[in-house]
Amino acid sequence: MSSPVDPKDEGKHEADPADQLWNESWYFDFATPDGRLGGYVRVGLYPNLGTTWYWAYLVGDGRPLVAVRDHDVPLPKGSSLELRAEGLWADTVCETPLEHWSVNLESFGVALDDPADAYRGERGQRVGFGLDLEWVEAAPPQMSTGLPRYEAACTVQGEVLVGEERIEVDGFGERDHSWGHRDWWSMPWCWTAGRLDDGTAFHAFKPLIDIPFASGFVAPPGGDVENVEHFNVDTDLGAEGLPTRATMELGDLRLSVTPTGHAPIALEAPDGRVSRFPRSLCRFESVADDRAGWGWTEWCQPPTGDS
Template identity: 55%
Template structure:
């Protein structure tokens, strides 16, 4: 494993867009309770050359429906990262660069008993949904090599509101920020992060075109330490109904993690030319080969074959 370069604090803000139609800038935030009973994530993606922003927010958990907000026609904010549209207000604030973000949301969400219904017409019970959550860096920041993106392991705390229910949150999480061309409809990828019970944090990404790996990277952050880049990442999964993975695995050098998806919050992605991709994202439990366990999130991008 190797040390990583620092990330400038100025990278936390918005960047000047490139000319490509699929140029995108996104901020991801996820969280999980330590026992895996509850979790959620938020993604804000700006597509200035398409004239829209995408907003996703969700809550998943044991014995409860998926509660999700998916809006791919949000007006791009003129400045900052506060978005407003019918039935949705969301703010994403840098409190201290590279150290502390706060997120707020007031919205109406859809509750679904079957997460795969997000691949259909997204009809379900309409419920009030909101949150006031804080992401505070735990350890350090990991920049991707050669790509404008970085990952940050965090502690997450605050409140989530669903209908009349008010839920206190205190768990682990991950956030990331990236900018550049994002083609959901050509490349397959898997992204995963974990918080293990001894305090170890991990992240791994692998991108492929068909059966050919194009890029992979990852880190292991030891308890009380900072991220160290790993030399090799490999991964795999067994797919179930609707392409939702039943199980998976990831190797980061000599650390092997079995992935058990617990609760899914998928998204159907439709491109500017009508192309589609399924994007299952799941709150997961992880088990290392030495018996350590943990929680976190894994995603699998699944472009629909042409024709």
């Protein structure tokens, strides 16, 4: 992930009209330094399907999962990413290319005591959910190897609103931007990003199939960004396929991973196939030393041939 990112790539790209599943997405996550709160937002445009997928999720110690998932949001107009739908207003703005983005949300979500209820119709208590957050780059954005995609480690500040509660956020996170064919139903994969308490940021992605491909980086504080071309992950799954623990190797960085808050999504294809997509706030602990930290990991679980 060493090629430079063009500032023009922060905006929208022209879709391939022949590819029904051509997708462009902007993704943002965060965690507090103590790991007691975390969340993520994804704006996903499917212009050839005439729709936007919008996700916003919040997890926290002793808190129910708060979920906003709408796959029927009208496409934004022009170069804007402002979205409006019933019970939802969102605006995602590039304030300074490759440096600063703002994420704003006013919506109603559902509170789920059991995160696996996200796989069963997302029936829960209706709750107001708002975001006023800023992502500022903490390291230069890194272009993914062989993919139209880049990632950036960030600091994250602002406010989260849940019902009558107002929560100040001063933490860190990841953002990424990708465009091209996106098929959630064809193969499994793992994506991860986080930061250790010495300031080391890391990211890796790998299809969980028998091909020699991985992409990512390790960014030590004040040092050069190291490319990751070797990423191994071994995951234990519990009820409903939600991960309970994992081990990861990102180049020379070996991590023990403990999911602490789940924010899963059921993804339905145009032909009716359904993938399960657990995303989890995770505690990361270095195997080699006493460093530890927090971040997010996702596991794409496509339908099997019998499903």
